[in-house]
Amino acid sequence: MADGPTINTIAERAGVSIASVSRVLNGLPTRQETVRKVMAAADELGYVRNAVARSLKSRRTHQVAFAMADVGNPAYLAMLRQIQPVLKAAGYRLVLHSTDAVVADEIDVLHSLGERYVDGLIMSPLRVTEAHLQMLAAARTPVVIIGQVPDGTRVDNVRADSRTGVRLAIDHLYALGRRRIAMVNGPLDTVPGAARGAAYREALQDLGLPYDENLVQIGDFYRAEGGRAVAELLARVPDVDALMCANDLIALGALDVLRAAGRRVPQDVAVVGMDDTDLAAASWPSLTSVSLGSAERGKAAAELLLERLQGGDREPRRVTVPPELVIRASTAGEPVGPGGPGAGYGQRTDEGGKA
Amino acid sequence: MADGPTINTIAERAGVSIASVSRVLNGLPTRQETVRKVMAAADELGYVRNAVARSLKSRRTHQVAFAMADVGNPAYLAMLRQIQPVLKAAGYRLVLHSTDAVVADEIDVLHSLGERYVDGLIMSPLRVTEAHLQMLAAARTPVVIIGQVPDGTRVDNVRADSRTGVRLAIDHLYALGRRRIAMVNGPLDTVPGAARGAAYREALQDLGLPYDENLVQIGDFYRAEGGRAVAELLARVPDVDALMCANDLIALGALDVLRAAGRRVPQDVAVVGMDDTDLAAASWPSLTSVSLGSAERGKAAAELLLERLQGGDREPRRVTVPPELVIRASTAGEPVGPGGPGAGYGQRTDEGGKA
Numbered sequence: 001m002a003d004g005p006t007i008n009t010i011a012e013r014a015g016v017s018i019a020s021v022s023r024v025l026n027g028l029p030t031r032q033e034t035v036r037k038v039m040a041a042a043d044e045l046g047y048v049r050n051a052v053a054r055s056l057k058s059r060r061t062h063q064v065a066f067a068m069a070d071v072g073n074p075a076y077l078a079m080l081r082q083i084q085p086v087l088k089a090a091g092y093r094l095v096l097h098s099t100d101a102v103v104a105d106e107i108d109v110l111h112s113l114g115e116r117y118v119d120g121l122i123m124s125p126l127r128v129t130e131a132h133l134q135m136l137a138a139a140r141t142p143v144v145i146i147g148q149v150p151d152g153t154r155v156d157n158v159r160a161d162s163r164t165g166v167r168l169a170i171d172h173l174y175a176l177g178r179r180r181i182a183m184v185n186g187p188l189d190t191v192p193g194a195a196r197g198a199a200y201r202e203a204l205q206d207l208g209l210p211y212d213e214n215l216v217q218i219g220d221f222y223r224a225e226g227g228r229a230v231a232e233l234l235a236r237v238p239d240v241d242a243l244m245c246a247n248d249l250i251a252l253g254a255l256d257v258l259r260a261a262g263r264r265v266p267q268d269v270a271v272v273g274m275d276d277t278d279l280a281a282a283s284w285p286s287l288t289s290v291s292l293g294s295a296e297r298g299k300a301a302a303e304l305l306l307e308r309l310q311g312g313d314r315e316p317r318r319v320t321v322p323p324e325l326v327i328r329a330s331t332a333g334e335p336v337g338p339g340g341p342g343a344g345y346g347q348r349t350d351e352g353g354k355a
Numbered sequence: 356m357a358d359g360p361t362i363n364t365i366a367e368r369a370g371v372s373i374a375s376v377s378r379v380l381n382g383l384p385t386r387q388e389t390v391r392k393v394m395a396a397a398d399e400l401g402y403v404r405n406a407v408a409r410s411l412k413s414r415r416t417h418q419v420a421f422a423m424a425d426v427g428n429p430a431y432l433a434m435l436r437q438i439q440p441v442l443k444a445a446g447y448r449l450v451l452h453s454t455d456a457v458v459a460d461e462i463d464v465l466h467s468l469g470e471r472y473v474d475g476l477i478m479s480p481l482r483v484t485e486a487h488l489q490m491l492a493a494a495r496t497p498v499v500i501i502g503q504v505p506d507g508t509r510v511d512n513v514r515a516d517s518r519t520g521v522r523l524a525i526d527h528l529y530a531l532g533r534r535r536i537a538m539v540n541g542p543l544d545t546v547p548g549a550a551r552g553a554a555y556r557e558a559l560q561d562l563g564l565p566y567d568e569n570l571v572q573i574g575d576f577y578r579a580e581g582g583r584a585v586a587e588l589l590a591r592v593p594d595v596d597a598l599m600c601a602n603d604l605i606a607l608g609a610l611d612v613l614r615a616a617g618r619r620v621p622q623d624v625a626v627v628g629m630d631d632t633d634l635a636a637a638s639w640p641s642l643t644s645v646s647l648g649s650a651e652r653g654k655a656a657a658e659l660l661l662e663r664l665q666g667g668d669r670e671p672r673r674v675t676v677p678p679e680l681v682i683r684a685s686t687a688g689e690p691v692g693p694g695g696p697g698a699g700y701g702q703r704t705d706e707g708g709k710a
Contacts, residue, residue, distance in 0.1 A: 061472065065450070072432050080426065080453060093463060095420070096451035098435060108448060117416065117472040223637060256637060282578060282611060284639050 014041035030140070032312035060119055064305065067097040067109045067123040070221065073249060074277035076124065079146065079298030083122060086302035090310070092119070101126040101190070110135035113143070120305045122146060126190040126221075142308035144301045148191045156304040157318045160292035162192055162274065165323030166199035169244055169272040169290050172325055174207050178242035178270055181209070184229050184254060185246040186221040193218075196246045196274070215240065219250065226250030230257045241269060242331075248273035248280050251287055255330070270331040276324075285329035293321035369396035385495075387667035415474055419660065422452040422464045422478040425576065428604060429632035431479065434501065434653030438477060441657035445665070447474070456481040456545070465490035468498070475660045477501060481545040481576075497663035499656045503546045511659040512673045515647035517547055517629065520678030521554035524599055524627040524645050527680055529562050533597035533625055536564070539584050539609060540601045541576040548573075551601045551629070570595065574605065581608030589616060596624060597686075603628035603635050606642055610685070625686040631679075640684035648676035 011018045014037040024030050024038040064087050068076040084094050095118065099105040106125050110132070113121060121139075124146040125132060136143060136155050144156040173181050183200040186193040197216070204211050214237050219229030226249055233240060234257070245251035251273030255265060263269050265285055273280055276291035300319040307314070366376045369392040379385050379393040419442050423431040439449050450473065454460040461480050465487065468476060476494075479501040480487060491498060491510050499511040528536050538555040541548040552571070559566050569592050574584030581604055588595060589612070600606035606628030610620060618624050620640055628635055631646035655674040662669070 061470070063467075063472065071426065071435065071451070072429065074427070077427050084453065093467065094453070096426070096453060098439065098449070098451060112418075112448065115416070117418065223633075252637065256639075259639065278578075282607065284611075284614065 009045055010038060010041045013045060014038045036312070061117055062092055063095055063118045064092045064120045064122070064309075065095050065097055065109070065118045067099050067106060067121065067125075069099060069101040069124050069126050071096070071098040073221070073247070073275075074279055075247070075275040075292070075294045078277065078294035079124070079301070082295050082298035083302040086299060086306065090306055092309075099125075103127055103129055103131065107131050107135060110139060110143075113139050113141040116141070120144075120309050122301045122305055126186075126192060128191060142305055144305045144308075146297055146301050148195070154316045156301075156308065156316050158297045158301045158304065159318065159320045160297060161320055161323050162195050162290075162292055163199040163202075165274060165290040165292055165325075166196050166244065167203045168323060168325040169274070169288075170200065170203035170207065172288070172327065172331065173242045173244070173270055173272065174209070176242075176266075176270060176331060179209065180215065180237070180240045181242040181244060182215040182217065182233055182237065182240045183244050183246070184217050184219065184226060184233065184250050186219065186250070188218060190221075192221075193246065200244060221247050221249060223249045223253040223256070226253030227257045228253070230254040231261075234258075234261060234263075243269060243271045245271065245273050248275045248277045248287060248289055251289070251330075252279060252283055255283060255285070255287070266329070266331050272331060276326050280326070280328065283330075288328045288331040289326050291324045291326055293323065296321045364400055365393060365396045368400060369393045391667070416472055417447055418450055418473045419447045419475045419477070419664075420450050420452060420464070420473045422454050422461060422476065422480075424454060424456040424479050424481050426451065426453040428576070428602070428630075429634055430602070430630040430647070430649045433632065433649035434479070434656070437650050437653035438657040441654060441661065445661055447664075454480075458482055458484055458486065462486050462490060465494065465498075468494050468496040471496070475499075475664050477656045477660055481541075481547060483546060497660055499660045499663075501652055501656050503550070509671045511656075511663065511671050513652045513656045513659065514673065514675045515652060516675055516678050517550050517645075517647055518554040518557075520629060520645040520647055520680075521551050521599065522558045523678060523680040524629070524643075525555065525558035525562070527643070527682065527686065528597045528599070528625055528627065529564070531597075531621075531625060531686060534564065535570065535592070535595045536597040536599060537570040537572065537588055537592065537595045538599050538601070539572050539574060539581060539588065539605050541574065541605070543573060545576075547576075548601065555599060576602050576604060578604045578608040578611070581605030582612045583608070585609040585612045586616075589613075589618075598624060598626045600626065600628050603630045603632045603642060603644055606644070606685075607634060607638055610638060610640070610642070621684070621686050627686060631681050635681070635683065638685075643683045643686040644681055646679045646681055648678065651676045 007018055007021050011021045016034055016037055020030060020034050021038050024035050066080060066083055070076060087094050097109050099109065120142040122144045128149055133153060144158065146158045148159060149155060149157050170181060185197050188194050188197055201211055217229045217233040219225040226245060230253060243254050245254055251271050254271050258265055258269055265271055273287045273289035275294060276289040280287035280289040304317060362373055362376045366373045371389055371392055375385060375389050376393050379390050421435060421438055425431060442449050452464050454464065475497040477499045483504055488508060499513065501513045503514060504510060504512050525536060540552050543549055543552055556566055572584045572588040574580040581600060585608060598609050600609055606626050609626050613620055613624055620626055626642065628642045628644040629647065630649060631644040635642040635644040659672060
């Protein structure tokens, strides 16, 4: 303690342990509050500030990760296209993980945060397990979750409202006179599968339609699996007149199978997708779809993460993006202009593709 | 040098500098040959081998990166679906970069190799600039390039043969009686754009067809841009009877625009895509497409990288994957069975989607 401040004098001044000072000076994961105290103490004692800054800086990777549940689903690409520029403008390189919604792979990504190869993570899990929650609680690296997490989870969180989204779609189909409305869903042990299945049931009840188990078909959130589910459904319930599909990929699979079966869309069977991806506008017939605000969710997640990276500690925040029904040919028959059937709150008509 | 081997004795025995031994023991990037010499010397001198191994190991990230030119193009997803399991089985986590084929972003990824956050990189650049070549020459981390690189570039390299692929497609269209065959291409300053444009010209010459500049339209390798290019082409050359599209996304844009213009596919205009992505089989009409072996290229790239990661030094290797024409409804009119028109070497018929 003779010549200049040491780790001991900084610890004393900051009111933290020597171990904490060491962690801060080595740029190891430390509570932001502790970092601030240590750096303030170091400043006051005239500790060579640049060395601290350099040390901290040297542990920064200027990389951020986005763990996507399905890199082949354009809904995640829509998020990516918003996340990338926000982070790039702030000097971060984005790396992606393709987890295929496999829990073990997601846990591995969360675990790898300890290796500090990224400064932050955005993740979109389809299932949130106890292991996810434990890893999130232990993470010293900022994480933003896109999707539902249990109330009280201390993590920045961006949500869609697929329950209201399903409601908008079912109400639309009902208004078109459809009464045999089937639900083609992904696995019920996923958060979106469970939420969308429950919302379908609720919407039918509120409309006074009977809930018929035969009208519910579970597959997976991919095109081929969606097609297979619809083929099974058609074989079992030939008089179905509308399909509420839990995402656009399932709906595209439905269009493939309906076409092959000689069923006209929408005259015989109306089809609604979910996520309003680029593929919905570009498919033939173009696909009515519930936008869950993928782009807005991506942007919000990137901004929440940036706040953490730049500002440090604050209470976890939650952003919920409202849904919107986008009406196209797969339910409307003919393209309808603004003010046509179904134009109103939470609805939008779209007269063509993006090409 | 009293008790046991030191950095000096190891250096002496290995015939390398003390600095080199230090680098090896610290797991810093070092020529594989030097690593082997140092470890052999350490072994002979009874240096605590595990410490060396641990040191080397501790610098391993067990991560590998795949830098994709367009994460929205299923051709890269087909590569990814092969790369991921090969690397995962060997204990590597895969991270992805979405570069959008922007040269500066690709250079940034190559530069980041110096930060050693991955043990290896697979990259698919559309343009190979002098800067790419310099970074590749300087890289101490194994890199595999999917795509063309100049002859003599010392890097593991996996190639498609799009020249032969274009030839297969043009010959097919010619055999169907088409004589006004247009080329809808991506930018000519990309390696695939240049190769496919040249191949189109050659194929016409060999068939004795005139080369008409009006039949060449340059857009970009995306669906919307492909659609715009085809709209311009149709306005200028209404009598076009076939479109050779430089990838499937362009071809899907072409189908959108032809449908909107009331042109029947293939009766009025036959359409061929390239890459034989999942979207080709699933589109309506289903799309004849030249497979450039995306899956095979991904697998080959992952295996070449693993060899480097596990085995170390060897001469750079090149793998070329042959193309195959997959005939579907967009040229054949009716689905044709095996042995039907066009069945033969380098050709395959496909009777439906994958749903």
